[in-house]
Amino acid sequence: MTEILIDHVVKDFEIDRRSVRAIDDISLTFPSGSFSALIGPSGCGKSTLLRLVADILAPTTGTIRVGGLPPGEARLRHEIGFVFQDASLLPWRTVLENIQLPLEVAGGPIGDGPRPENLIRLVGLSGFENAKPAQLSGGMQQRVSIARALTLRPKVLLLDEPFGALDEITRQRMNMELLRIWQETGTTAILVTHTIGEAVFMADRVHVLAAHPGRLVTSIEVDLPRPRELAMLQTPAFNHFENAVRAALFGDELKAVAGG
Numbered sequence: 730m731t732e733i734l735i736d737h738v739v740k741d742f743e744i745d746r747r748s749v750r751a752i753d754d755i756s757l758t759f760p761s762g763s764f765s766a767l768i769g770p771s772g773c774g775k776s777t778l779l780r781l782v783a784d785i786l787a788p789t790t791g792t793i794r795v796g797g798l799p800p801g802e803a804r805l806r807h808e809i810g811f812v813f814q815d816a817s818l819l820p821w822r823t824v825l826e827n828i829q830l831p832l833e834v835a836g837g838p839i840g841d842g843p844r845p846e847n848l849i850r851l852v853g854l855s856g857f858e859n860a861k862p863a864q865l866s867g868g869m870q871q872r873v874s875i876a877r878a879l880t881l882r883p884k885v886l887l888l889d890e891p892f893g894a895l896d897e898i899t900r901q902r903m904n905m906e907l908l909r910i911w912q913e914t915g916t917t918a919i920l921v922t923h924t925i926g927e928a929v930f931m932a933d934r935v936h937v938l939a940a941h942p943g944r945l946v947t948s949i950e951v952d953l954p955r956p957r958e959l960a961m962l963q964t965p966a967f968n969h970f971e972n973a974v975r976a977a978l979f980g981d982e983l984k985a986v987a988g989g
């Protein structure tokens with residue numbers, strides 16, 4: 730069971746000897762095996778929150794637990810996989826060699842981790858094992874970075890706008906693939922996104938944040954059946970959840986426009 734718990738977390742950064750509050754007392758629970766989305770305006774602390782869970786940053790105050798463990802311990806046990814917006818692959822290595830990188834860094838296979846060949850199949854890159862990143866499209870490069878994040882069989886998958894740089898059609902396809910991979914691997918996933926439709930399509934729960942300082946506005950349960958299918962994008966139910974997220978994001982601004 731890998732529940733993620735964020736309890737009264739505050740994160741301050743020092744900029745020019747000034748303290749800036751990036752996260753102001755956020756408490757959130759991400760149930761084991763769930764898919765959650767974080768959405769909010771630029772600077773509301775979405776990436777910071779993911780980095781705190783991944784132990785790339787430490788909170789100023791408050792507590793984070795990943796499957797009951799402090800993030801540093803969960804990271805040492807290879808329980809956390811991270812996919813960034815930029816695939817950040819090593820250009821001189823092939824697809825297979827990039828995917829194997831975490832194994833080399835960890836000093837060999839961990840337990841019964843998935844075989845790289847199986848991961849390549851899982852992310853739909855069979856036949857491209859020996860290609861170099863420059864020979865791949867942006868979407869294919871992100872598939873490699875997802876496979877790399879899954880190499881050590883993490884229980885948690887953190888996704889920071891993984892498809893933000895892709896065109897709309899590729900992005901929608903990749904999202905479908907990501908949902909399939911998430912269901913096959915049973916990880917607890919958190920996705921940072923700027924797109925309302927993407928948040929609703931992917932997540933069980935959408936957490937809406939506001940900026941300056943970064944804080945939680947509300948959490949919206951997305952009660953749409955799984956597996957999610959493209960046809961759902963056109964249903965009134967989908968529209969209802971999109972509107973709920975939009976209202977939380979824009980609040981009074983939206984009411985002012987509606988009222989003329």
Ligand SMILES: Nc1ncnc2c1ncn2[C@@H]1O[C@H](COP(=O)(O)OP(=O)(O)OP(=O)(O)O)[C@@H](O)[C@H]1O
Pocket residue numbers: 742743744749750751769770771772773774775776777778943
């Ligand atoms: N390493 C850092 N040093 C100083 N300030 C930082 C650092 N990382 C983030 N911040 C500040 O923290 C706040 C939140 O940043 P963060 O990147 O988490 O926001 P975000 O919601 O992910 O934004 P975006 O949607 O633009 O990526 C911003 O005000 C940012 O300037």
